[in-house]
Amino acid sequence: MTLRSSSVQLTPIKTRAVTATGQDKPPNRGVGSTICASFVTEMAIVTLSDALIGKGAGKAGSVLRDRRLCGLCLRIGARTQTFVVATTSRGKQIRVTLGRWPLLTVDEARELALPILRRCRAGEYIVAPVRAQLPTLRQVLPEYGKAKKVKASSLARYESVLKTHFADWFDRPVSALKEPAFGAHCYAFAQTKGAAIVDLGRGLVGSIIKFLFAVHSVSIENPFLRLSAAGLMPDRPQPRSRNLGERDLPAWWKAVDSLPERQGDYLRLIVFTGLRKNEGRAVRRRDVDLDNKVLSIPETKGKRPHSLPITESMRHILVRRCHGLEPQQLLFDGLSADHVTEMATRAGAPEFTLHDLRKLLASIGARLEIGDAILRRILGHAPKRGDVLHRHYVSLEAADIGESLQRIQSTVVQSSAKPIL
Incomplete structure (x- = not known):
């Protein structure tokens, strides 16, 4: 050199x-x-x-x-x-x-x-490990949905909520949720938006924060918990009131009978079974066992299978809809559940939602003094976590609720014959 x-x-x-x-x-x-x-x-x-x-x-x-x-x-x-x-x-x-x-x-x-x-x-120097880049909310959401087995429709709704109301944080690393600006935004969101969207937003953000801590070891304080502890959160949204009562059934049945057969059968099946609108639309030919008189719902809102006995009132509807179908075909393929209610309203039915029919069936069952366990089984509701008896010991099959379901359906049909005074 x-x-x-x-x-x-x-x-x-x-x-x-x-x-x-x-x-x-x-x-x-x-x-x-x-x-x-x-x-x-x-x-x-x-x-x-x-x-x-x-x-x-x-x-x-x-x-x-x-x-x-x-x-x-x-x-x-x-x-x-x-x-x-x-x-x-x-x-x-x-x-x-x-x-x-x-x-x-x-x-x-x-x-x-x-x-x-x-x-x-001295052999004391330790190389600091390279810190992995934290994912963004956009990247975490599909991972969260897969881990929690969230339905595609629900996941799309969650994404829409985050894009609309938390857009500034959607494409940033999740560590940005620790910033004071995010807490201030959550406070403004809770004070300016409707009760229903605030309830959805607080639940979604809280669930994602728990997921991040469990999977990515990222500890983030939930701003909504702080706001709730300080009394700065609005009241929870109240359940929607039922618009359709037993006294409205004569006009409702008259309007349904005037609809095309497929749309009319869909509404009749819902009012006889109390199924949710998507559960009714998703019924396939293979789910209808006419020989054993069992209607199966592979997956409900609670991600569990559900089954109901096929009563005589239901049998006529299902036989018509199953005629000529392959096992994988839908009974109500191409039918818009929300559009059906509009058709019935235009035909003279009182204003109603499909969930009103589910509430109506439950209300009639309660008035007939049918037990809570049987009503829960008909509606596909799970008992509360603290109810050890009904969660772990009581198990009712479809045949066990057949008589009670038939009583409710008979009352629904009888109520349509004349107004309840």
Whole structure:
């Protein structure tokens, strides 16, 4: 190594290949004979100084090692010169970037490198693991949905809520939810939006925060819990009132009977069974066992299978709808559940929702003094978690509720004959 015109002349590292017997191995000029470029980086040992670096010491791609402090290096790039600590600790290579010259002088670099080198020599230096980049809310949502087995329709709704009401955080790392700005936004959201959307938003955000802690070990305080503890959250939304009563059934039946057969059969099946609108639409031919008189619902809102006995009132409807269908075909394929209610209303039925029919069936059952366990079984509701008797001991089959369901259906039909005074 010689210095010429204030620049460093570097000597490349030379290697010699030998055979197992110690003799020189002839050079292989074929594929794979080139040594890795990072391994043969030109290196020189010099006394680093600001003056030397300023005059252009070394060419781009070379590394200068400091003679005064072994382990301190200067990595020379096309536009920058960077101080680096290059040494080993307990048999492992250690590379620590200190900073760039001239923002960092040679003396400052030596001062920073010295304690690192001492710890490496003592075997005490621990390389901090690279922190994984946290996902964004957009990336977490599908993962959350898969883990929680959320239906596609519900997942689309959750995404819409986050995009609409939490747009500023949707494409940012989830660590941004720790910021005070997010807490302030949640407060504004709770004070300015309707009770139903606030209830959905607080539940969704809280559930995602719990998921992040369990899966990604990210601890985030739920802003809605703080607001609730301070009494700053609005009241929970009240259940929607039922619009359709028993006294409305004569007009309702008259309107339903005037509808096309498929739409009319759908509404009749809902009022006789209390099925949710999507459960009724999803019934396939293979779900109807006319021989054993059982109607099966593979998956309900609670993600559980459900079954009902096929009564005489239901049998006429199901026989018509199953005629000529393959096992996988839907009984009400292409039918819009919401559009059916509009058709019935235009035909003279009182204003109602499909959920009103479910509530009507439950109300009639309660008035007939049918037990809670049987009503829950008809509606496909699970007992409360604390109800050990009905959650773990009482098990009712479809045949066990047939008589009670027939009583409710008979009352529904009788109520249509004349108004209830």
